Amino acid sequence: MKKAILSGLALLVVAASVSACGGSDNKSNEDAASSNNSTETKTTDSTPAKEETAAEEVIDPFAKFAEPTEVSIGRAIDPNYKYDGTDTAEDNVYTRWLKDKYNIVVKHAWEAASGNDYQQKVSLAISSNDLPDALVVNETQLRQMVKAGQLADLTDVYDKYASSELKAVYDSNPGLLDSVTFDGKLYALPETTLPSAPMTWIRKDWLDKLNLEAPKSLEDLGKIAQAFIDNKMGGDKTVGIVGTQQGGSLSSNFLASTDHWYNFSPLFFANDAYPGIWVKDKDGNAVYGSITEETKNALAMMKDWYAKGILDKELGIRKSTAEVVASGQTGIFFGPWWSAYNLSDSMKNDPNANWRPYIAPLDAAGKFNSNQATGSSYIVVSKKAKHPEAVIKMTTLHKWGKDEEYKTLTAGKEMTSQEVPLFLILGAGDQLEYAVNHLRQYLKDEIKLEDIDNINYGWAHEMATHVKAIKKEPFDNYDIQYFDQQADTGFFTHIYAHLNGGSTFVDADINWVRSIATAQTKTMESRWTNLKKLEDETFFKIIMGTEDISAFDTFVTKWKDQGGDKITEEVNELK
Amino acid sequence: MIPKSFSKHFYIMLIPGLVWLALFNLYPMYGVLTAFKEFNPGLGIWKSPWVGMENFQYMFELDDSKLVFRNTVVIAFAKMVGNLLVPFVFALMLNEVKNRLLTRTVQTVVYLPHFLSWVIVAGMMLDIFSYSGPVNQVLSGLGLDPIMFFGNAHIFPALVVGSDVWKEFGFNAIIFFSALTSINPEMYEAAAVDGASQWQRLIKITIPSIIPVAALLATLSLGNILNAGFDQIFNMYNPSVYSTGDIVDTWVYRAGLIDFQYGLATAVGLLKSVVGLVLITISYTLAYRFANYRIF
DSSP states (O other): OHHHHHHHHHHHHHHHHHHHTOGGGHHHHHHHHHHHHHHTOOOGGGOOOOGGGGGGSOOOTTOOOSSOEEEEEEEEEOTTOOOSTTOOSSSSHHHHHHHHHHOEEEEEEEEEETTHHHHHHHHHHHHTTOOOSEEEEOHHHHHHHHHTTOBOOOHHHHHHHSOHHHHHHHHTSTTTTGGGEETTEEOOEEOOOOOOOOEEEEEHHHHHHTTOOOOOBHHHHHHHHHHHHHTTTTOTTOEEEEOOOTTOOSSOOSSOOOTTTTSOHHHHHTTTOOTTSEEEOTTSOEEEGGGSHHHHHHHHHHHHHHHHTOBOTTTTTOSOHHHHHHTTOEEEEEEOGGGGGGOHHHHHHOTTOOEEEEOOOBOTTSOEEEEOOOOOOEEEEBTTOSOHHHHHHHHHHHHHOOOHHHHHHHTTOOOOTTTSTTOOOOOOTTHHHHHHHHHHHHHTTSSOGGGSOTTTSHHHHHHHHHHHHHBOSSTTOOOGGGBOTTTTHHHHHHHHIIIIIIHHHHHOOEEEEOOSOOSOOHHHHHHHHHHHHHHHHHHHHHHTTSSOTTHHHHHHHHHIIIIIHHHHHHHHHHO | OOOHHHHHHHHHHHHHHHHHHIIIIIGGGGGGGGGGBOOOTTTHHHHSOBOTTHHHHHHHHOHHHHHHHHHHHHHHHHHHHHHHHHHHHHHHHHHHOOOHHHHHHHHHHHHGGGGSOHHHHHHHHHHHTSTTSHHHHHHHHTTOOOOOGGGOTTTHHHHHHHHHHHHHHHHHHHHHHHHHHTSOHHHHHHHHHTTOOHHHHIIIIIHHHHHHHHHHHHHHHGGGTTOOOHHHHHHHOOGGGHHHHOOHHHHHHIIIIISOOHHHHHHHHHHHHHHHHHHHHHHHHHHHHHHOOOOO
């Protein structure tokens, strides 16, 4: 114990001497840090504190801590995830590797099921000011924590301990670090959000059986859903299109983007409606997407579809949409390219389940619209944390620390967010596009393995080494029967998701619509609970038929009166 | 005069109860300050800036606050009535069954749901009343259109009250059973000798004997009139039933923990506590007056 405290103090001295140097030295620190990366000096870890010289001291982001360094975290757990043997989220191949190789000991302050439970637990931790050393949070929570002054300023630690690769990634995503810099202080490590638009996922095996064409318009989609129901493709209880489950929202909004997974965003987008985000009207003024005429039209259409039984009769009530998809009761849902990662249960129940994504439905002008998801994940470090540098190191190691030893230990299995603590998606902005395109070219032998950039696109390179065992000919057909699911189980889902979901998305021509506001304005802070409730209630009631479509106009009036107009003014000032 | 040694251990036995009270009921009172502040978790409750009655003013401006209070009272009151009447009638009926094995079995079976958590019961209810669930299958068998029970704001409160009564009536009946067994059997024997029928004995002896217990339970439950059951509703509701199903506790949860409006959420919670306190005082006074029930 005493030893641990001492080493903690030693590291604190380093941190203190760095911050004592002040802002003017920052530039030279950065230079020092980046230059030492290139020289790969691995001798400095044994001399942690040298008082004044510490600032200029070369720090190797890949060095082992001299003493076991503990980092407590709150952790989101997938209750259905199966670990190898007796492994757990806290003690598995990855965490043991971190401990043995780098002396980073990850302790769980608490665990919660990923999704709502985890978000709730994080919010509770913020409110009670009882934070573990590090957490993965969403944007609203990040802002709340910054406002409450609960976070550690990571500016110096990042400069010193982030590897050149990590810095390169953030440099290639311009503006990303600025978005988490408040008053000149860096408060979080943001995820390099992969772009995502909701596509329509359809059971192609069902389409083929019924001799149906892939959908283009809303009308096509409605007809396909109707045909699936009429022909009882999923049994007597076939559900046309599934989406929102209990506690979920109809579409993603500017504050909490659910990445469009399992909701009904595309039905709005195909009507040129963008509920939940702030868009520009004809005159260029900000307007809230949920109160536009287009949204009204979309709701009227959804109301009609619901009445016909095309939309899930239990939308918003059902406990788990995933269950319906897995059990083969439905053939259509909406989701981003990575939805393919979550189809394994469905394929387990029915090996013929051939889920394919479609760039549909298109709007009247034939465009495929999507709002740009704003929500993202952030690693934050508590002000009280003793070793913020360990968190930075973990982030670097997760991406770039994988040596031969690691590969032996994990036996080629790709670690997921369930093994890796503080999991963050990091990569160059065009990561997905690069990976998908190079995988395709590599399959066709148009390029060699060495042509894939292993330094900046390590993940693409890694996948390429596995892709040939998994993907069968024809290489440009991504139906499930042209994948070997058993050959390389550790990589199958990755390859499947990238080739099946990723390729469709990468090739698509998408009309992106961005929200003008991406955070709460002053009035929103007090009024939003009320306005959001009004919106959710009205929309659900209209769709489910308990209210007439005219309720929409009442909603708009009320929304404006109860603070909406004031908020719109504030958002207009943001433009 | 009670000997000293006698009273002492009663006080000692009181300690765990007092500790519990202090930890869970007195200590959190400090947090009530949040209602008058702009709470900042980083500063803590004490150092956060005061805002006076701003949170309360805003609360009374909101249509929502009236609505959630109304919903809470309606649901809680209906639960109170249901949780009193159903176990009462059930206990009387079961009391007439003479087969002891049957009585015991039924008693055990009906109080089992009490031990299930709402997460499970709500999941069951959602399935039973789902669009293709058993209830709707029966309806369609009768040639009726299926009903979206949990999506209908008119039906939702009935489902909430009904499922709560279903879950709790077996357990609540226990107290009536014990009241029934304490009725002096000589009264029944005397009535039988005088030629009273089974029905007359029920009306004239059994019911009057357990009415005081029922009255006591009724008055005591008044204090719960603002507890409509967060666990239950949180697991059952959805936006389309907000107008009748959103209660104070679920609203406070959304405002406080999802939207971080701590002050407002605490103000609403505090108002709930104040009204609850008044009601408990009333119910205690009534219980004392009519059933001679005393705590101290």
